[in-house]
Amino acid sequence: MSLQTIVVRNPATLEKIAELPAAQAVDVAAAVKRGREAQALWQKTSFGERAKLLYRLRDFLLDRGDELGDILTAETGRPKAEVYGAELFYLCDAIGVWAKKSAGYLRSEKIRPHFPLMKFKKVVSTYEPRGVIGIISPWNFPLTLTLGEALPAMMAGNAVVIKPSELTPLSAVFGAECAAKAGFPENLLQVIIGDGATGTALIDHADMIAFTGSVETGKRVMQRAAERLIPVSLELGGKDPMIVLKDADLERAAGACVWGALMNSGQACTSIERVYVEAPVYQQFVDRVVEKTRAIRQGPSDDEVDIGCMTSEAQLNKITGQVDEAVANGARVLTGGQRNPRLRGYYYEPTVLVDIDHTMNVMSEETFGPIIPVVKVNNVEDALRLANDSRYGLSASIFSRDSAFAWQLARRLQSGSVCINDALVNYIIPDAPMGGRKQSGFGYRHGADGIRKFCQQKTIIVDRFGLKEEFPWYPSTKKKSEQIRHLLNLLCHTGWRHKLRALGALMRS
Numbered sequence: 105m106s107l108q109t110i111v112v113r114n115p116a117t118l119e120k121i122a123e124l125p126a127a128q129a130v131d132v133a134a135a136v137k138r139g140r141e142a143q144a145l146w147q148k149t150s151f152g153e154r155a156k157l158l159y160r161l162r163d164f165l166l167d168r169g170d171e172l173g174d175i176l177t178a179e180t181g182r183p184k185a186e187v188y189g190a191e192l193f194y195l196c197d198a199i200g201v202w203a204k205k206s207a208g209y210l211r212s213e214k215i216r217p218h219f220p221l222m223k224f225k226k227v228v229s230t231y232e233p234r235g236v237i238g239i240i241s242p243w244n245f246p247l248t249l250t251l252g253e254a255l256p257a258m259m260a261g262n263a264v265v266i267k268p269s270e271l272t273p274l275s276a277v278f279g280a281e282c283a284a285k286a287g288f289p290e291n292l293l294q295v296i297i298g299d300g301a302t303g304t305a306l307i308d309h310a311d312m313i314a315f316t317g318s319v320e321t322g323k324r325v326m327q328r329a330a331e332r333l334i335p336v337s338l339e340l341g342g343k344d345p346m347i348v349l350k351d352a353d354l355e356r357a358a359g360a361c362v363w364g365a366l367m368n369s370g371q372a373c374t375s376i377e378r379v380y381v382e383a384p385v386y387q388q389f390v391d392r393v394v395e396k397t398r399a400i401r402q403g404p405s406d407d408e409v410d411i412g413c414m415t416s417e418a419q420l421n422k423i424t425g426q427v428d429e430a431v432a433n434g435a436r437v438l439t440g441g442q443r444n445p446r447l448r449g450y451y452y453e454p455t456v457l458v459d460i461d462h463t464m465n466v467m468s469e470e471t472f473g474p475i476i477p478v479v480k481v482n483n484v485e486d487a488l489r490l491a492n493d494s495r496y497g498l499s500a501s502i503f504s505r506d507s508a509f510a511w512q513l514a515r516r517l518q519s520g521s522v523c524i525n526d527a528l529v530n531y532i533i534p535d536a537p538m539g540g541r542k543q544s545g546f547g548y549r550h551g552a553d554g555i556r557k558f559c560q561q562k563t564i565i566v567d568r569f570g571l572k573e574e575f576p577w578y579p580s581t582k583k584k585s586e587q588i589r590h591l592l593n594l595l596c597h598t599g600w601r602h603k604l605r606a607l608g609a610l611m612r613s
């Protein structure tokens with residue numbers, strides 16, 4: 105049965121911060137209908153007009169940054185610096201990218217046909233909006249993964265209905281309010297509150313679903329969308345490996361590892377979730393990572409801290425379960441390894457684990473927490489084999505001073521993106537395509553494909569000469585079918601003798 109209300113709690117204090125009515129199936133249908141009406145007018149606006157509104161939205165978000173920061177920290181339990189750095193900074197840059205580049209990404213393309221007889225036609229491929237895009241998103245970046253995904257959809261001429269996570273719906277609501285105040289047409293960007301049932305209803309009415317979330321829900325979303333044959337893009341989980349080669353700059357590698365694994369308390373789809381280090385530098389690397397991890401300050405958002413808490417109790421329990429299972433099977437905790445006893449909310453201590461292997465869940469399943477499992481490997485091939493031994497393939501990183509070698513290795517990693525001597529940055533370059541392989545999903549966000557996915561391609565072909573009839577038209581005769589065969593030989597056969605024979609036959613016919 106569908107929920108009637110959604111209760112939102114601050115995961116740092118466990119206090120209730122909001123209770124909102126949940127959208128029922130009939131509300132979702134009505135929202136999509138309103139969106140469809142708004143879209144009919146919106147698709148007639150120019151890219152310039154859309155971009156102008158995007159810039160106004162950006163100013164609104166910046167002017168109301170304090171309010172937005174409070175909402176985001178309250179619903180996620182993250183520190184302010186992280187909220188501004190990871191969410192607002194990303195969104196403001198993304199607005200610049202979509203405002204400037206959308207027209208180019210969706211420019212109509214003139215096509216020169218390969219077949220000589222078709223060269224006389226004018227052929228143009230165009231992009232058209234799909235209609236109403238349903239965005240279903242998770243809780244780990246409540247603004248980036250809602251409003252951020254809506255930007256290219258709207259720039260492409262669509263209306264958007266967002267179903268944010270039931271754990272963190274407030275910043276999406278705030279973002280939609282800002283969009284309305286910035287002048288976006290009424291109902292072009294709507295937010296519906298609810299859990300999975302509300303998401304299911306959205307799949308039953310929208311023209312496309314852009315889903316970000318877990319693999320398991322992604323499969324259900326695709327099944328439901330298959331009933332209406334609507335397209336989906338699926339941005340799912342990851343178990344991102346980091347490879348540290350023996351020639352790496354260990355100081356940079358250790359710093360990137362701690363940042364890449366602990367940012368947002370490890371609750372990022374592209375977090376570093378497992379680390380493979382060549383034996384000669386293993387101990388030095390581990391020592392540095394442990395030292396840096398011990399220096400991480402954890403606590404409530406208003407204090408000067410580096411990381412906050414898990415966004416839900418379920419997430420806290422999942423991490424606890426993975427670490428406990430690993431320890432029971434022989435893993436050693438070098439720092440952390442438990443719920444933070446000093447803090448009230450869902451805080452798990454930043455943790456470094458060693459003596460682990462791929463039979464443990466902490467190495468095979470997505471953790472989504474502040475856990476750094478480090479494995480010693482004999483050589484590069486072992487590192488590569490283990491890195492690719494995963495059902496996920498979202499992102500990866502390699503550390504080496506030999507950038508040519510690292511590049512070759514990057515090409516062999518089964519991963520949607522690879523950072524060399526860096527971590528996490530692939531998400532924050534909205535001009536570069538980002539997507540997963542294997543069970544990390546398909547479809548891209550960012551770059552040209554990140555907006556084209558919200559469009560239908562239409563090819564328009566124009567006859568230039570206006571002849572009374574064309575060669576393949578009726579009536580079909582024996583002579584015509586012979587001529588077609590000769591023409592095929594003339595144009596397509598690789599042997600010159602065949603070509604000449606076909607030409608002669610054609611001239612005689």
Ligand code: NAD
Pocket residue numbers: 240241242243244249267268269270298299300301302303304307316317318319320321322324325338339340341342372373470472498540544545
């Ligand atoms: P989730 O799959 O539990 O939920 C995601 C969204 O789907 C929520 O809004 C939820 O209400 C909705 N939902 C649940 N059941 C549904 C159904 N049957 N039909 C339609 N909607 C339904 O994921 P989560 O726990 O909120 O988020 C964490 C996951 O998101 C992690 O696996 C993480 O890796 C992934 N993620 C991926 C990316 C990426 O870009 N690849 C980015 C961020 C997060």
